[in-house]
Amino acid sequence: MNTEHPCVVTIDHRSRPRVLFSGDQLVEVDLPVGTRVVYPRPTMAPLGDVDAAIRYAISHPYGCEPLYALLRPGMKITIALDDISLPLPKMQTPDIRERVLNIVLPLLADYGVTDIHLIVATCLHRPMSGDEIKRMVGTKTFDRFWPDRLYNHDAEKPGGLTYLGTTDAGEIVEISTRAAESDLIIYVNVNFVPMDGGHKSVAVGLCGYRSLKHHHNPYTIRNSHSYMDPEKSELNHRITRMGQLVNKHKKVFHIETTVNNRIFDKPLEFLAKNEDTLSQTELRAQKTLIRTLQVLPQPARQAIFTRVPSPYGVTGVFAGETEATHKHTIERSYEQYLVPIQGQADILVSGVPYISPYNVGSFLNPLLVACMTQGYIFNLYKGVPLVKKGGTMIVFHPCTDHFDKRHHPTYVEFFHRILTKTRDAVELHKKYEAEYAANPAYIQLYRTGLSYHPAHPFFMWYWGENGRQHVGRVIVVGADNEYIPKILGYETAPTFADALRMAKDTAPPNPSVTCLHMVPMLMAEVTP
């Protein structure tokens, strides 16, 4: 009897090919009989009245007094906001952050609070452009606060960070000076994956390199199993320690929100469905889309998926003290994403999509392909990894050698000059990171342009460190060149059949194969 969850489909002789992302292309993959395909859970119903939910949450918070009770005339408040690295792609307007601000800002005005700064908590991410911020917070708030009282966090501004203390484990905690000098920090979060939110919001979003390097390093990632499972994540443990120290010094009121997995609007909804259940109309649309993407130039392909905002529905609003609030956020997040699975696979198959938190508005460059493969995709589990220790990942991506000039100029040298010397994350961390992170030209690009901080490419490589330690081989299907996969330490195969044959060389007889059918987002709860 099949005891698998309804979201887990086993391929048989009658099954249609599965359609997976290969960057911004779609490929039909004929999976072997017996392969388990893990689909996202059905989309959770959104809240009926989001504004009412926000009002209720801030008036009935977890673990602290209601927001209005924390306010007094003349106080200094910093509102920090998650940047647009989530949700992915951008959500239809009004963005949930705008909705929260439209309720919180009048409340502050009612209580005589006028000294308000809004900081986009970008940490070492690229600064958001004015237009991006406007879209996120809404025209009314933008016109009122930008640019003097609404701006990106600048982790390199001289005097822009204030030291709050050092944890018992020796972690230095410093955050934005404006936030550190405020009587109250309100953090507005969008929780897209379970690693977001909680202590990460302030202790990471508003910190600098000196604090970040305590957890954004290969040792921490190696001990995170996975970083999507906070309880078993060393990353989360370290951030929690640092966040608790922040909370000892500062009053922080969190407003956390969750969204469902409705990434595609009606015309593309079939991409999230089991291919065997598609109607004839949907099948025709699928074929047409595949062929269209084959003939379109790359920018047009990317535009199809990223220009149209996602119709995400808000599924929860939680507010209050950091940990008390975040517990509920994580529960709601898991409710949408977790698919229970029994047993690990010898071979894990997945498409690598066109998008990641670090290429909003730009191309998924080769370093981000690695970050997605052994980072995000590998880490989309709770319990034990989807793939067995020493197993093989087969992924689909063209691995094109292209880096966005505005957003990723700091990645190029890392990729082509440093990563070609060593792939060893510890060596990279010890030998190259500190000097590279202080590169004045790259810091200038981060501070005045739209570039990621020079430390960021190192973090992107570390992000796949637990995957690299666990997975035996990665085979890329559909790469348009040989050298990029080689730099990443990946093997290449022209077709999936070739990749499968290669994977079987080092797999036990009759290997188990599992395919992760994303996008939309999903996570596997794997029991051995």
Next chain:
Amino acid sequence: MSAAAYFDVDGTLVGTNLIPPTLAYLLNQASPLDSARRFGRLLLGTPALVAAEMQDRRLFNEELFSHFRGMSEDRMVVLSAEVYKNVVKPNLLPGAKDLIDQCKRAGMRVVLITGSLDWTMAPLAEYLGADHCISNRLELKDGYCTGKLLRPVVAGPGKATLIVEDARAHGHDLMKCHAYSDSFSDVPMMSVVGHPICIRPDARLRKLAEAYHWATVDISRRTP
């Protein structure tokens, strides 16, 4: 210090080239007649300057500075303060000092390397906090400029040699050094360091930078 940041100045940190400071010197002579005479000579020499620039930046510099022949050292010293105040400083790009401060915070030795005259560059180097300035120097005889440049002339490929010598003298690892410029004529100096970086690159340098993934930094506005 294991690394240095070498900055070209004209067009890179300052939004002008060598011509405006030169004009300022020539047009502020002791008498209007002398100024007019020198300016007239410069105009007549324009075709030669253009030809020199097309051939070699070093020839251009030598041709340009030949117009200083006969100026007294005293006058040059007095004028240099005015040229800095009225021509150089107002054209300093808004983010130039921020970038140099960033280099110093990163523990780098900051060196200006420029075809401009040492008299003009000295106050700029001091304002920017540069540790050293490699610039052109006019030959003097009996307190008057001969119109010739002292060796080595700072221009084009010669800058590369000067950087290598400077790095060696100060124990810098060239692979860790940075070189900033706006001009294709500075490709040699950018090629001897590990980190070539463009600022306001001209068309040919931009093309090269794109091919080799050299970073381009914008200092046209101050950092927030």
